[in-house]
Amino acid sequence: MKARVTVMLKTGVLDVQGEAVRRALGTLGFEGVEAVRQGKVIELDLAATDKTAAEAEVAAMCEKLLANTVIEKYSVEIA
Structure with missing residues (x-):
């Protein structure tokens, strides 16, 4: 499976x-x-072969490493 994570600064954070x-x-x-x-x-x-499990795993990756959730938001697409 492929996952695409898009990370952007939250609204109100100076870019x-x-x-x-x-x-x-x-x-x-x-x-x-x-x-x-x-x-x-x-x-x-x-x-991963299960889409739901893949989404959960990638979300955990974002929370732990890929995004700074204090100032960034992220979205995950699984294909």
């Missing part, structure tokens, strides 16, 4: 990298960009 990208886009002539939020995508190849 310094996103703001830097927004400013850089403006200097390149892309004036219509009002806000940018930057995150990360993590793709995992899993040995």
